[in-house]
Amino acid sequence: MQHRQREHIATVIQVADHGVATPSARHHDEVIRSSWLRCVNEHRLDPGRMQEAVILPSERIREHQDQMEDFLHIARHGLETLYQQVAGMGYVVLLTDARGVTVDFLGDLQLDQSLRRAGLYLGSDWSERHAGTCGVGTCISTGEALTVHQGDHFDAIHIPLTCTSAPVYGAHGELNAVLDISALSSPLPKQSQHLALQLVKMYAHQIENAHFLHRYRHEWILRLSTAPQFLDVNPEYLLAVDAGGRVIGHNRRAELLFRDEAAGPLIGRMFDELFKASLEDLGRFVSAQPVDQRAITTAGNKRLLFLLASPPPARRMQSGAAGIERIAPAIPAPLMALSGGDPQLDRQIERVARLINSPVSLLITGETGTGKEYFAKAIHQSSERRAGPFIAVNCAAIPETLIESELFGYLPGSFSGAATRGKRGLIAEADGGTLFLDEIGDMPRALQARLLRVLAEKEVLPIGAARPVEVNIRVVAATHCDLKQLVREGRFRDDLYYRLNGAHISLPPLRDRHDLKHMMERMLRQHAKQHGQKTTAAIAPETADLLMRHDWPGNLRELYNVIQYAAAVCSHGVIQPDDLPEGFLDKTAAACPQPQLHARGQSGAVPNADAERLIKTLRGCRWNISATAQKLGIARMTLYRRMKRLGIETPNHLDDK
């Protein structure tokens, strides 16, 4: 151990024993001294230790990377440009996840060994809990950008390093990542890192904004700045709002700006609550106006800002009309209301919007409770048929012996037990409107041919009738099972399958949706409205955390029930963990650990039909994760999560390297 390291350890011990006011610690900023205390008192780290940085094995690094695949892809450009600026001065660039694990890294290959030893490397764990006071770890703990310079580090092994880190926040105010530049050696004064700090903050801001703009590319984006000159190229504040003018995302600076204006979260607030302008005015902020005429003031502190509003690509203004609803004629409001910005769902909604009045039949698939019937109703309400009936038939709920008479109807006295006045039948009831056939996979095979005739000929033949009756219906069918598989097994007619499947809409399970928070807030507002309450219940952060971690096997139906229950029993308008239904917490806890059951990829028992189906697809793609994810239309990360949930491992850890 060197003399400098011995001195350093003595200083840290003094602070630990006598507090932050110790004279020998006066050269260190308050934030550093507080971190030292945290390391000793909370993380139980020994100031005398000399522990090299922990580098995770490659499969663990991969797990961390997979959690943020989209983000990494976007951040890469920022890392490369930043590296070009600083490489000549001996810095490396690191990007860590919110837990402090380095998930991307750029450094000088010639210094590979030394960088690895110092922990300036892919896979290094810089959380404060493991590494002590350091750029990344202390940035995560404080949520602020900072430089941890040489002797600021807790562990004496790190004192040659200088590390400057800035947080990158997500669109709901959560910490997404930390951007860091570090060097193995540097001048002694900490001020030498001043420009480094500004540079890292600037790039962190740009990565945050780039990710935000990508995530909300299908929504209204409001760019705001205090001066008009840089508004187009480098806005300070970003907000994403839905078609009703409600905030669904924001960057960090916008959160801080509006935190000063009013208490409470920014998500869910209305445009006209935040600004002295109404939603109808928004049209005049869409790029047609010269930038310096786009001034707007905030509602609270009357702060002057400049605003540039960009509508979603598919919904661009057609004739200069103002107001969001009128600007966005392509997506009808009932469909728009189904999503709070989930990209997968938005894609389905945009596709369906194009088919809204077309005669093609639609097939909606999705796990139970994903809102298939809700979606079908929204299609009906968005279409020209909205004045006609919406008839929903659950093929699984009607006894097989009654399906025929219920659906097709019958003439008086056509069979024993028939009502004397006959029955019109649900297909005929839907005339002029939409017939929703839920659980179509349960339609008895014998009736499938008759249904096909209804679809092909647009006529229905009631039992006992000699002549068919014409019907004008739009058919939307839904199933949670794999209809193609039923066709292969001979349990479902292929001609009916193709007729029903004019277009296929696949609804994502709730656990894969990015708008869970939005759906919770929407359901809370629904609850308040239904009960004539003026204020909407709020969700305490601990409760939100539990809800976000839950696996939601019952999807939106389960969420709806949980929210209804919690909103009804909570006190003072805030939902605490105790307000969640009994057993919910146990289920959440049980959902978190690794699955015990491991379905073997190539052979062996499979736990359930979902796993079996997924294994089939994986096998079909030779266990290539990217190809399988592409085939299923989901992100690789989602596929990994689904495999994990179902206990599927790739055989011999084969992977798509």
Ligand SMILES: Nc1ncnc2c1ncn2[C@@H]1O[C@H](COP(=O)(O)OP(=O)(O)OP(=O)(O)O)[C@@H](O)[C@H]1O
């Ligand atoms: N977009 C939505 N907004 C609010 N609540 C919703 C939404 N979609 C579904 N729900 C809630 O979830 C419940 C179940 O929805 P729905 O019946 O449409 O699902 P499903 O996929 O057809 O279910 P199943 O497969 O079991 O028939 C609804 O009764 C409603 O409470």
